[in-house]
Amino acid sequence: MSAADVAVRPRLALSSNFQQGLYRILAAALLCMVLSGLSEAFMTQNNILNVLRQTALLFLMASGLTLVILTAGLDLSVGANIGLSACLAASVIKTSDSAVLGTATGIGCGMLVGLANGALVTALRIPSFIATYGMMWMLTGITYFYMAGETIHGFPPAFRQLGIGYLLGIPMPIYVMLLFLAIGTFFAQRTVWGQQVYAIGANPVAARLSGVPVPSRLVLVYTVSGAMAGLASLIILARINSAQGDIGEDLTLPAIAAVLVGGTSLFGGSGTVIGTLIGALILTLVLNGMNLLQINASWQPLVTGVIVLLAVWISTRTRRMNE
Amino acid sequence: MSDAAAATTALPRVPGVAFALIVLCTGFAVTSAGFVTPTNIANILVQSTILLLLALPMTLIIMTEGLDLSMGAVLTLASIALAIVIISTGSFALALLAAVAVGLCFGFANGLLVSVLDIPPFIATLGTLGIAQGLSLLATDGQSVVGIPRSIEGIYSGALVGVPLPIVIATLAYGATHVLLYQTRFGAYICALGGNREALRVAGISVRGMLILVYLFAGLMAGFAALLMTARLNSAHPTAGIGMEFDAIAAVAVGGTSFERGNGWLFGTLLGVLAVGVLRNGLNLLAVPSSAQVASIGALVIIALFIDGLRREP
Amino acid sequence: MKQHLATGVAAAVVLFAAGTGFAADETIAVFTKNQTNPYFQAVRVGAETAAKTLGVKVEQYVPTKPDSIPEQLSQVEDVIVKKPNAIVFIPVDYKALVPAVEKINAAGIPVTNITDRAASGNFVAFVGADDYAIALATGRALLKAMGGRGNVIILEGVKGSLTASDRLRGFTDAIKEFPEVKLLASQPANFQRLPALQVMENLMQSFPTIDGVLAANDPMAIGAIEALDGANRKALVVGINGSKEAVDLIKSGKLVASGDFNGFIQGCLGVEIAVRNLRKESTPKEIILKPVVIDATNSSPYETPVEQRTCPTLADMVSQ
Numbered sequence: 001m002s003a004a005d006v007a008v009r010p011r012l013a014l015s016s017n018f019q020q021g022l023y024r025i026l027a028a029a030l031l032c033m034v035l036s037g038l039s040e041a042f043m044t045q046n047n048i049l050n051v052l053r054q055t056a057l058l059f060l061m062a063s064g065l066t067l068v069i070l071t072a073g074l075d076l077s078v079g080a081n082i083g084l085s086a087c088l089a090a091s092v093i094k095t096s097d098s099a100v101l102g103t104a105t106g107i108g109c110g111m112l113v114g115l116a117n118g119a120l121v122t123a124l125r126i127p128s129f130i131a132t133y134g135m136m137w138m139l140t141g142i143t144y145f146y147m148a149g150e151t152i153h154g155f156p157p158a159f160r161q162l163g164i165g166y167l168l169g170i171p172m173p174i175y176v177m178l179l180f181l182a183i184g185t186f187f188a189q190r191t192v193w194g195q196q197v198y199a200i201g202a203n204p205v206a207a208r209l210s211g212v213p214v215p216s217r218l219v220l221v222y223t224v225s226g227a228m229a230g231l232a233s234l235i236i237l238a239r240i241n242s243a244q245g246d247i248g249e250d251l252t253l254p255a256i257a258a259v260l261v262g263g264t265s266l267f268g269g270s271g272t273v274i275g276t277l278i279g280a281l282i283l284t285l286v287l288n289g290m291n292l293l294q295i296n297a298s299w300q301p302l303v304t305g306v307i308v309l310l311a312v313w314i315s316t317r318t319r320r321m322n323e
Numbered sequence: 324m325s326d327a328a329a330a331t332t333a334l335p336r337v338p339g340v341a342f343a344l345i346v347l348c349t350g351f352a353v354t355s356a357g358f359v360t361p362t363n364i365a366n367i368l369v370q371s372t373i374l375l376l377l378a379l380p381m382t383l384i385i386m387t388e389g390l391d392l393s394m395g396a397v398l399t400l401a402s403i404a405l406a407i408v409i410i411s412t413g414s415f416a417l418a419l420l421a422a423v424a425v426g427l428c429f430g431f432a433n434g435l436l437v438s439v440l441d442i443p444p445f446i447a448t449l450g451t452l453g454i455a456q457g458l459s460l461l462a463t464d465g466q467s468v469v470g471i472p473r474s475i476e477g478i479y480s481g482a483l484v485g486v487p488l489p490i491v492i493a494t495l496a497y498g499a500t501h502v503l504l505y506q507t508r509f510g511a512y513i514c515a516l517g518g519n520r521e522a523l524r525v526a527g528i529s530v531r532g533m534l535i536l537v538y539l540f541a542g543l544m545a546g547f548a549a550l551l552m553t554a555r556l557n558s559a560h561p562t563a564g565i566g567m568e569f570d571a572i573a574a575v576a577v578g579g580t581s582f583e584r585g586n587g588w589l590f591g592t593l594l595g596v597l598a599v600g601v602l603r604n605g606l607n608l609l610a611v612p613s614s615a616q617v618a619s620i621g622a623l624v625i626i627a628l629f630i631d632g633l634r635r636e637p
Numbered sequence: 638m639k640q641h642l643a644t645g646v647a648a649a650v651v652l653f654a655a656g657t658g659f660a661a662d663e664t665i666a667v668f669t670k671n672q673t674n675p676y677f678q679a680v681r682v683g684a685e686t687a688a689k690t691l692g693v694k695v696e697q698y699v700p701t702k703p704d705s706i707p708e709q710l711s712q713v714e715d716v717i718v719k720k721p722n723a724i725v726f727i728p729v730d731y732k733a734l735v736p737a738v739e740k741i742n743a744a745g746i747p748v749t750n751i752t753d754r755a756a757s758g759n760f761v762a763f764v765g766a767d768d769y770a771i772a773l774a775t776g777r778a779l780l781k782a783m784g785g786r787g788n789v790i791i792l793e794g795v796k797g798s799l800t801a802s803d804r805l806r807g808f809t810d811a812i813k814e815f816p817e818v819k820l821l822a823s824q825p826a827n828f829q830r831l832p833a834l835q836v837m838e839n840l841m842q843s844f845p846t847i848d849g850v851l852a853a854n855d856p857m858a859i860g861a862i863e864a865l866d867g868a869n870r871k872a873l874v875v876g877i878n879g880s881k882e883a884v885d886l887i888k889s890g891k892l893v894a895s896g897d898f899n900g901f902i903q904g905c906l907g908v909e910i911a912v913r914n915l916r917k918e919s920t921p922k923e924i925i926l927k928p929v930v931i932d933a934t935n936s937s938p939y940e941t942p943v944e945q946r947t948c949p950t951l952a953d954m955v956s957q
Binding site: 120124125126127129130131133134135136137138139140141142144145253256257260265266267296298299300301302303304305306308309312313316320 | 447572629
Binding site for chain 1: 796830842880
């Protein structure tokens, strides 16, 4: 990739991203139509709110991850981060009875983990795949040790509002989702730092040569990814009213899938935060549909796998057509 | 040159993984009575064979700047296929054929997705992971498949001239991969796939064909790994291979193969697999609490790569 | 610098070993399935408590990947090298771990099986609960509380687990005893809270009237209760485990009952039997704990956390 490509890319990238988003929204809409045809329970207010609430959680996990993947990196420690942050936050809430303190702990823990990931990738120059893989094991070990097989349960109602509360008839997590959608999109598209993140993903050498402080931007994206994991952990805590050592298991791959189904490229430099939202929505719709239609749970991994492949194939085709 | 720089370039031939392996072995030998016994050493080697069979083709795939996340799930499905076939037909040959066929099918699918449909390997194999896992669950409804003739167990517990069969199989696999990579033209093409595809195109070699072959090779090895797994468990279970691909990737990375630039070191992969095996075994012998074991695995991976990072030029 | 690193690591490993100590007394190796399910933590606590009373040492072996079959196999192989005096064993999968049991038998180490009955192998004894009977009794408790009529759903455990299938049978047989009760759906939720919450939410969309929920364990029961609360719907719920959280909910009236399936006693008895066997004292071949359903009337003894409980003796159990 030459410097010339980088110069041309931004103009094309914008419309390409727009096209990508459009295709995805169409796909989501199609899914909705199919599901409402197949199940009368789909188009009910309760179900739609459920879907949006579940999407919100997945989106929050995947939103920070989007920034990491935009830099052509990966964060495999998202799930383990959520696990540790949730357990620490739960513990603080129980002992101090303060929702504020607990929230600060959760997000703080997430940020620290993200910071550590960023340090491993920039200062120790360990490839992000391996650095976050190693971090995942370490975090899991710490969580297991800390929880010692116990469950922490029963949080103050004020805190629980974050997960189960409603405002104007709409569940709170959806507001949080919209908030971070706005923040994330603004950051990515409208701030210099955001543009620098795209540049690093598209061509790290060119970015560095043009004055982008690559290491500190990388540390930033990993820290943000960690902070969002911390936030997601709080919402999970609020929803299920308990914390256990395995709370973060099996959350990482779906988060990565949401980002990829949303059109962000693993090679970096291309993708959007709203794309991740739509990706999360599509994945949630598929699961919701399978549950409503009472399809054997054994089919879920298979169907999800096929959807992911389809979505990315379409994404790659359209990207090629634009080049 | 500063002292530190001189020191690091003075000891460059000891890669991070070898260093880690030496430290671990010495440490465990000193602190645990049972570590250096023939039984235990044989255990470590035999326990590492399945992972090695996955890590060898993974090295090649990573050298082509790819990844195969489906290997664990394909291994699982292949072992289920093997179990079902041998229970219903009693024929070992057919069963092995079934396992290898499953592996090759998924290998072919992966290769197609990556080379023809241009889907990034991470996602392509993530998708096939889901498909393989789904098929495993559907075929078994979550239950173990039992009733396998005892003769199969002999493949894992038997020995050839005193050497446990799995080690024989693993050695053959290693030898074959070594020859493939370092002494055939195919090997040279694989190196070119990682970082110099233009050269292949110029030479008229089909890049797509080569990629498909690499993933086919992974599928083939997954089939053989399934044989070992089924023999080991004397049954097949839909969760048996979960997560092994990540262990394989970690072993390859710890062993020094880089994710970019297509540098590959097969022997390093072997060391990486052994390092993980030694670590787990030693910690078990010392009865270290499980949470500390979990954390140590992460620490090993990070430390090994950190040491490697010290050796690399900025 | 590398030399410092080497010395540091070696020193750390030596300190580790010094910490674990050299055991002159009897050592029992205890195998459980994972680190996160409170049931297995209760087993481990029970084992440690019994060990302290009997003056033996317990070493815990848990796979680093939860419920990993190959890993438990490797741990068994490694432990055999150490030759503990005895083993107390919960197989990750009751069929797939048979080769491990055979290895233990071949090495001549006496082994006691608890919780999940292994498909085959030589054991000193089996200590377990009758999952079927517990589920049957717990199911009956719910259906009686429902007045013998209404719509119910079942939340199943992990597919392929013996515990899950036995409890499912118990629930369905309980339903058969009440002809005016209708089973709307039976879905797996993996014995976990969040999946149960989401499954329940989805089922509530499809079925406007759900009167009762039979959950195969407490985390799933509590997940169902959360889902009901979130949708402002009511239903009677039962679970199985007798966990502290469940007991709290029983007292507050949100949970009807919970079948007592707590690992503490099994951990205690497993170690006791192993030790008695080593000391050549007589041991029963099998102990199946009687099904007890915890509800508002008998919940007090279950409020003590497991760490503070004392082990029942074999004499107590056999005389029941």
